[in-house]
Amino acid sequence: MKILKNLFSPFTTLPRSIYWVVVVSQLILVLALWQVFATGGLIPTPLKIGEAVIRIVTTAYFIDNFFASLLLTLKGMGISIIIALFISYLSLVPFFYPFARFVVKWRYLTLTGLIFLFTLLTSNGSQLKMSLLVFGIVPFFVTSLLHIIDEINVQEYELCKTLRMSNWQTLWEVVIVGRLDQVFEVMRQNFAIAWMMITMVEGLSMSQGGLGTMLIKSNKYIDLSTVFAVLIIILVIGIVFDYLLREMRHWLFPYTQLQVKKK
Amino acid sequence: MTTTYTKEELILKAENISLQYDKLILRDVNFEMHNIVRPGMHQGQVLSLIGRSGIGKTQLFKIMAGLIQPTTGTVKVGVEQQPVKAGDVGVVPQNYILFNHRTIMQNLEQGIANARVKKSAKEQEEMIKEYAAHFDLTDHLKKYPMQLSGGQRQRVSILQQVLTGNHFILLDEPFSGLDALVIDRVVELLLKVSTLDELNTLVIISHDIENSLAISDSAFVLAKEKDKEGATITQKLDLIQMGLAWDPEIRTKKPFIELVNQIKYML
Incomplete structure (x- = not known):
């Protein structure tokens, strides 16, 4: 009874096992409702979709298309993050600041x-x-990166000054090295945008598949x-990559795990 | 307590400091500090700037550290009396800011990297290890700042500044948020730092009157005068002359308790 009460009380934490029971129950409920209401209609039932998934993933056609998309996404992400980092770091140099802020506004441009x-x-x-793809992702990357830079506590810059670091050393220590873990987090969050855009841009040149x-x-x-x-x-590939990038972040930057635990 | 001492050369002078933003924050702040010499020992200086929260202590702290420029006036430091610039004075902020992405060892290396006196990598490592032992940090060198308690982070922060070779270290509210037992250890540590070198000078900026006075040899009260805008130094206390300095048992002495109460009333 107490568990049931906790399920619907704000700010209560559920034990991990209960949490997974809730997740699986909700999933089964949704699939069951879907199966019941979709039978005989235009929307395929979960069973039919399941069969289609098994049929698709075992074909060479899927493997080729999957790698075409993945390669394009990773390449696009790589180029975008390099460009976005360059623009974001330069934003701390007054001459380049307006340009960086202007790039942020490009989010509202439609690619079409x-x-x-x-x-x-x-x-x-x-x-x-x-x-x-790069033009579509870079403004989102720059937006997130500039937010990270804006959030840096001014006392960190002051600490560098008291340690007699030059402005360039401060930029390196606080903004570049000090926020590398957050850059990784930005990449993880924006992977979803890249992954979403990939299906759109692939439609423009279908000869290469995807x-x-x-x-x-x-x-x-x-x-x-x-x-x-x-x-x-x-969706599943997106979730797997999200998980892999998160784990890689913890592995590359061990102190991020401490921050998570402290929360 | 009678102790032989002399006040020698001028080592810190704040002259006509004022700071104005939307309103006047600081007004005509003037004070100076001399090198205190006691025969047979390294006697550093400990100065307290006491004031209520929000009176402008942190702004004065930043001016003294060369991190912001006052609207008028200058702060001169050292025997040469050069105008202060960032890097001349060590700073230990209230929340003990450290590089969270670096281990304690690496944080301390950052302190020594641009030290006044250049040292080889081996000498730097030896020096860090030696000081870490003094500051009770040897077991924590491989940890990250997030893994340390507030008191431990404060010790790292102080040591980081000591390693830069600066004789002046400003401490913003060093007793804030610490329990009584840890405060005693901080007091002990600050006294140790102040006596590491003849010219070492600690400036404690705090609203904790009792603990600040207990380790200081001079104290200035920062407050607002009646009908006047902006905080200024309203009282200067020479605790040595008053017989209230360098006494480990000072907290139990009646004149000290009376002085604490008197300042509380003034704030």
């Missing part, structure tokens, strides 16, 4: 309207996809079981 411009600027489909291409083709033939199966696969 820029496709023609990027088609003119790039020489093939692969370059077009990469450019759009999960986005799979989705568009399945949509075209109203193969909804495959559409939902690909969506589930995209």
Whole structure:
């Protein structure tokens, strides 16, 4: 009875085992409701989607498309984070500050309207996809990175001054090295945006395949079981990468685990 | 307690300091400090600046550290009496800021890296280990700041500043948030730091009158005068002359208790 009461009380912490019971129960409930209400309708049932997932992941066609998407995402993320870090660190130099703030505003630009411009600027489909992906991700990266820099306690800069560090040494110690773990966290959080964008940009040049291409083709033939199966696969891969990046952050920066424990 | 001592050269002088933002924070702050010499020992100086919360102590602290410029006036430090600039004076802030991404050893290395006197890597390591032992930090050198208690972080913060080779160390509210037992250890540690070198000078900025006075040889009260804007030094106490310095049992002495009460009333 007490557990039941705790389930619906704010600010109570559930034991880990109870938490997982709640998660699994809710999942089963949702799937059961979905199965009941979707049977005989247009939306495929979870069972049909499950069958489609098994069918898809065992084909070479999926493996090729999966690696095409993953490679493009990782490459896009790598290039974007380097550009975003460069812009963010430069924001501390007064001359470059307005430019960095302007990049933040690019989040509100829609990529669709820029496709023609990027088609003119790039020489093939692969370059077009990469450019759009990078242009789409960089403003989100810069926004998160500038927020991290804004949040730095002024006393950290003062500490560097009292330790006779130069301004460049202070930038290195406090902003670059001192916030590297948070850069990793930004990458983890923005991986979701990159992963979401990938399906969109892949639709622009379908010859190189990718999960986005799979989705568009399945949509075209109203193969909804495959559409939902690909969506589930995209979701699961996203969650796995989120987990891997989080674990990698703890491994590379052991003190981040201490901060989590203290909370 | 009668002790032979002399006051020698001027080592700290704050002259006509004022600070104005939207309103006047500090007004005509003037004080100075001389090197106190006692035969047969390294006698550093401990000065307390006592004032109520929000009176402008931290702003004065930053001016003395060269971290902000006053609206008027100058602070001169050292025997050469040069205007203070950031890096001339060590700072131990109230919340003991350290580099959280570095171990304690690495934090201390940051302190010694740009020290006044350059040392080889081996000498630096030996010096850190020697001081860490004095500061009871040997077992914590491989830990991260997040793994230490408030008192331990404070010791690291003080040691980091000692390793820079600065003779002046400013401490902002060093007794704040510590329990009575830890405060006694901090007092002991501060006295140890002050006597490491003849010219070592600690400036304690605090609202904790009793603990600050107990280890000081001079104290200034920072307060507002009636009908005047901005805080200024309203009282200067030469605790040596008053016979209230360098006595480990001072807290139990009646004149000391009376002085504490008198200052409490003034604030």
